[in-house]
Amino acid sequence: MRLAALLRREIAIAGRNKAAILIPLVFFVLVTSLFPFAVSPDADQLALLAPGVIWVAALLATLLSLEHFYQGDYLDGSLEQLLLTTGSPALLALAKSIGHWLLTGLPLVLVAPMLGLLLHLPLDAQVAMVLTLLLGTPALCLIGAIGMCLTLGINRNGILVSLLILPLYIPVLIFGSSGVQAASLGLPYDGQLALLAAIFILALVLAPVAAGHALKISTS
Amino acid sequence: MSFTSFADFLAMGGYAPYVWTCYGATLLTLAVIVAGLRRQKKKLMETIRLQHPERQAVAPGRIVVKQTAEDS
Amino acid sequence: MWLWFSRLGSPKWFYELAGRWLPWTWALTVLLFVAGSALALLFSPPDYQQGETVRIMYLHVPAAFLSMACYLTMAIASVIALVWRMKMAFAVARSCAPIGAAMTALALFTGAVWGKPIWGTWWEWDARLTSELVLLFLYLGYIALHESISEQSQADRAAAVLAIVGVVNLPIIHFSVDWWNTLHQGASISRLQKPAIDASMLWPLFTMLAAFFAFFAASLMSRVRNEILKREAASRWVKALVKA
Amino acid sequence: MLLHGLDFSLPEGSLTWLQGGNGTGKTSLLRCLCGLGEAEAGDIFWQGEPVARDPVRFHQELLYLGHKPGLKSELSIAENLGFFRRLRGLPVIDPEPVLEQLGLARYAGQYVGSLSAGQQRKVMLARLLLEPARLWILDEPLVALDHESRDWLAATMMAFREEGGIILYTSHQPLDQVRPDQQIAIQEATP
Numbered sequence: 001m002r003l004a005a006l007l008r009r010e011i012a013i014a015g016r017n018k019a020a021i022l023i024p025l026v027f028f029v030l031v032t033s034l035f036p037f038a039v040s041p042d043a044d045q046l047a048l049l050a051p052g053v054i055w056v057a058a059l060l061a062t063l064l065s066l067e068h069f070y071q072g073d074y075l076d077g078s079l080e081q082l083l084l085t086t087g088s089p090a091l092l093a094l095a096k097s098i099g100h101w102l103l104t105g106l107p108l109v110l111v112a113p114m115l116g117l118l119l120h121l122p123l124d125a126q127v128a129m130v131l132t133l134l135l136g137t138p139a140l141c142l143i144g145a146i147g148m149c150l151t152l153g154i155n156r157n158g159i160l161v162s163l164l165i166l167p168l169y170i171p172v173l174i175f176g177s178s179g180v181q182a183a184s185l186g187l188p189y190d191g192q193l194a195l196l197a198a199i200f201i202l203a204l205v206l207a208p209v210a211a212g213h214a215l216k217i218s219t220s
Numbered sequence: 221m222s223f224t225s226f227a228d229f230l231a232m233g234g235y236a237p238y239v240w241t242c243y244g245a246t247l248l249t250l251a252v253i254v255a256g257l258r259r260q261k262k263k264l265m266e267t268i269r270l271q272h273p274e275r276q277a278v279a280p281g282r283i284v285v286k287q288t289a290e291d292s
Numbered sequence: 293m294w295l296w297f298s299r300l301g302s303p304k305w306f307y308e309l310a311g312r313w314l315p316w317t318w319a320l321t322v323l324l325f326v327a328g329s330a331l332a333l334l335f336s337p338p339d340y341q342q343g344e345t346v347r348i349m350y351l352h353v354p355a356a357f358l359s360m361a362c363y364l365t366m367a368i369a370s371v372i373a374l375v376w377r378m379k380m381a382f383a384v385a386r387s388c389a390p391i392g393a394a395m396t397a398l399a400l401f402t403g404a405v406w407g408k409p410i411w412g413t414w415w416e417w418d419a420r421l422t423s424e425l426v427l428l429f430l431y432l433g434y435i436a437l438h439e440s441i442s443e444q445s446q447a448d449r450a451a452a453v454l455a456i457v458g459v460v461n462l463p464i465i466h467f468s469v470d471w472w473n474t475l476h477q478g479a480s481i482s483r484l485q486k487p488a489i490d491a492s493m494l495w496p497l498f499t500m501l502a503a504f505f506a507f508f509a510a511s512l513m514s515r516v517r518n519e520i521l522k523r524e525a526a527s528r529w530v531k532a533l534v535k536a
Numbered sequence: 537m538l539l540h541g542l543d544f545s546l547p548e549g550s551l552t553w554l555q556g557g558n559g560t561g562k563t564s565l566l567r568c569l570c571g572l573g574e575a576e577a578g579d580i581f582w583q584g585e586p587v588a589r590d591p592v593r594f595h596q597e598l599l600y601l602g603h604k605p606g607l608k609s610e611l612s613i614a615e616n617l618g619f620f621r622r623l624r625g626l627p628v629i630d631p632e633p634v635l636e637q638l639g640l641a642r643y644a645g646q647y648v649g650s651l652s653a654g655q656q657r658k659v660m661l662a663r664l665l666l667e668p669a670r671l672w673i674l675d676e677p678l679v680a681l682d683h684e685s686r687d688w689l690a691a692t693m694m695a696f697r698e699e700g701g702i703i704l705y706t707s708h709q710p711l712d713q714v715r716p717d718q719q720i721a722i723q724e725a726t727p
Contacts, residue, residue: 005622009608012619016610016647077604080572084600085623087592146457150450154440163436164454167429168461171468178475195471199464210457213374217449220573222337229334233344238409242348242402243329246355249398250507253391257514264521268534271525445574 002086003095010069010099024065024104025111031057032115043120050119051129051180057115058108058133059169062140063162065104066148069096074152080219089212097138097145097208105137121184128183132176135196142200142207143168149214172199301378303520304529310513317510324503331496348406350496354504355399356420359427360462362392362508366434367459370452379523380516382448385455386438387515391508393431400424419473423466430458444523544720545581546671549700551693553710556722562706563603565722566675569704570600582671596624599669601677605660609649613640613659616648617666624667634665637688654680661685664692672696674705690714 014021035053039045073079086092112133116126147165151157179192223229232239332350339346366388373381403421404414415421437454441447524530546552556562567573569580571591580587582594607616613635618628635641638658648656657680664672677689690713693703710716 001625002623005619005625008622009619012615013608013610073608076608077602077606078608080600080602080604081606081620082623083572084570084595084598085620087595146453150437150454151440153446157440160436160440163429164433167426167433167465168457170426171461171464174468174472178472195468202464206460210453214450214453217446217453220446220567221334223334232347233338235343235345235409238345238405239347242351242405243333245401245405246351246398249355249394253394253507253511256390257511257518260515260518261521264518264525265534268521268525268530449574 003091003098006082006086006092006095007099007102010095010103014099014103020068021103021107024061025107027064028057028061028108028111029115031060033118035119046119047121047125047184050116050121051125051177051184053119054112054115054121054129055132055136055173055177055180058112058137059140059173061108062100062105062137063144063165063169064158066100066141066144066161067158069100069103070145070148070152071157074218079152079215083215083219089215090208091212093145093149093211093215094208097141097211100145101138101141105141108137109133121180124186125180125184128180128189131193132179132189132196135193135200136172136176139172139196139200139203140169142203142211143172145211146207146214149211149218152215152218172196175199301376301380303380303383303524304527306380307517307520310517314510314513314517317506317513321503321506321510324499324506328496328499328503331499336492336496342410345406345409346493348402349493350500352399352402352406353497354501355395355402356424357501358504358508359392359396359399359424361505362388362395363427363430363455363459363462365512366392367455370455374449374452374456380520382445382452383516383519383523384512385452386448387512387519389431389435389438389451391511391515393428393435395504395508396424396428396431400428417473417477419470422469422473426465426469427462430462434458544718546702546704546718548702549697550717551697551703551714552705552718552720553716554704554706554720554722555710556706560722562722563675566600566673566704566706567602570598570673571595572600597670598673599663599667599671600673600675601660601663602675603679605648605656607648607656607659609647612645612647613651613662614644616659617662620663620667626667629666631662631666634662635659637665638662638685654682657681658685661689661692664696670701672701672703672705674703676707677705678707678709678711686711687713 032053035049036046039049070079073082082092083089086095109130112129113126116129121129144161144165147161147168150164151160154160175192175195179189179196182189182192230236328350332347336347336350338344366385369381369385369388372378373385400421403418403424404416407416407418407421408414434451434454438447438451441450521530521533544552554562554565564573571580571587571594582597585593587594607613611619614631617631621628632641632644635644638661640655640658640662643651643655648659651659661677661681672693678686681689690711693705693711694714697703705711
């Protein structure tokens with residue numbers, strides 16, 4: 001119930017500030033469309049690169065959109081009030097992560113097929129891309145929350161968050177992009193999906209606790 | 221002894237550059253750590269010494285509870 | 293035991309105790325290194341496959357082992373620090389980071405150089421080397437976070453949380469890197485396999501391992517003493533110490 | 537360590553003025569009491585129960601107003617106040633009557649971002665009447681307040697105290713309209 005109230009608040013704030021929600025999506029598309037220029041427009045080469053490129057772009061988009069969901073509340077003092085009124089920092093961190101996923105992670109998943117087309121990704125790989133992103137982006141949001149909450153008190157912490165979080169993103173990246181690669185070769189990829197799901201559940205249980213603790217530290 | 225002569229020892233069976241760079245790197249790493257320790261200590265001692273005479277570290281303030289008018 | 297544990301918590305007591313033990317530990321470190329190097333370089337046979345390059349193993353394996361052990365120490369100290377709020381444990385955790393980072397860098401360097409004759413390239417995305425590389429990023433992340441927060445106790449606690457999150461992630465990263473490595477390279481290419489170690493190689497390896505750990509103990513104690521000075525700068529005993 | 541010798545209690549239905557110069561740790565003390573700061577030693581009790589055992593119960597009955605208003609500038613006054621009630625698990629009520637008292641009724645639908653600093657603080661103070669709490673911890677509530685608002689705050693405080701509420705507030709000069717039951721001073725440590 002309190003979680004619902006927090007989510008309503010996130011969505012209401014995001015509703016007022018649509019630009020901030022579109023920016024990660026534009027970034028996602030932009031980063032992906034850099035690669036035809038960097039490598040070559042040739043379909044086969046792009047198809048080979050597509051899984052990794054789209055996954056890295058999604059990962060960076062999630063990472064860079066973290067700040068919007070945490071820094072604002074920290075600076076205007078509402079984060080403290082949220083901590084006091086909801087009472088449990090872990091719940092607050094969880095609500096923030098879900099809000100972040102709903103407003104950034106999910107849109108990435110919906111846009112991914114279009115990018116698959118840009119990079120000539122075969123159809124069944126498109127399906128794998130959506131599935132792996134569907135399982136992977138929540139984990140990225142949850143893990144990212146820890147790094148963000150740890151560095152709230154530090155100004156100009158954008159780069160620092162990336163340094164702290166990217167190593168923790170590696171397992172998700174490995175299983176995510178290899179799942180799509182397997183699909184594009186016609187191989188089964190349910191193993192990758194299972195591992196992604198495992199990481200997601202682990203993150204769902206543990207990350208909010210760590211992020212909540214980090215919140216308490218940053219606001220103390 | 222697995223080497224017959226000193227020259228043989230230096231040559232390291234043809235792998236001299238690899239083996240000796242590794243041993244050199246190890247020595248360097250250990251030296252860097254030890255140097256870092258000493259530099260940290262020296263810097264700390266200086267800052268504490270500088271800080272010590274001039275600025276008295278802020279002693280914690282005491283809380284005094286004064287009961288004002290009891291009537292209200 | 294509990295008295296000892298709580299006594300360990302008092303910085304002044306640890307400072308003096310470490311002070312007494314340090315000279316002996318450094319002496320032991322030097323002794324072990326001399327003995328270890330002699331065994332490794334002179335009194336052990338070349339490998340029938342790798343020839344003399346096997347002598348690099350006596351550096352790479354202890355360094356890699358220590359880089360992992362150092363992170364575990366850091367994480368355990370962080371747990372103790374956060375749960376029992378022990379200032380000393382924060383000092384220990386903070387002191388481990390630079391030593392661990394240096395050891396990880398050394399393990400990476402020696403691993404790469406050791407791999408050159410085998411694989412012909414200076415860097416090979418071998419599972420173990422890749423895990424070491426990620427471990428280095430974790431160390432650098434820890435140090436960067438600690439240095440970016442100005443207020444001492446906030447920096448300590450934030451870094452402690454990061455260390456714990458890191459140690460939980462380490463096995464996952466290790467597993468996924470191994471999995472990724474076998475996926476792409478297949479097990480055929482000889483990984484940085486330690487050659488079948490026969491007895492004559494065990495002694496140099498253990499001695500060097502002991503030397504590295506002695507060095508770890510000595511440098512950690514020294515660093516913890518420095519961290520104590522930094523944290524207890526306002527206390528009388530530090531001032532007396534500095535004045536003396 | 538910033539402060540020591542902390543041993544005071546806030547009885548039911550009391551108003552306590554925490555007085556102390558700038559940078560003596562007033563804010564840190566208040567934040568510690570709310571559970572936002574880390575107290576190195578000692579415990580905080582709420583109705584005889586240590587807060588650490590059940591912080592949620594304590595926070596439900598606490599209202600802490602700090603330096604920053606804690607309002608989202610993208611949302612309107614009504615939405616901000618509404619969310620605070622929703623987060624406490626309370627049904628949203630129309631803030632009109634309270635805003636009326638503070639002369640903000642006309643702005644209810646306006647974005648908080650378009651308000652002046654003084655008005656934003658008034659919106660923050662409106663929470664005193666919109667969120668039921670038994671303990672008010674107010675950090676420099678008088679800052680940037682005009683005369684009417686000071687009277688309104690004094691009256692609100694007195695009413696709350698009559699109902700058995702507990703108030704602890706910091707301020708350079710005391711709120712002259714109402715006599716504090718207890719006064720806590722932080723003595724500068726003489727070097």
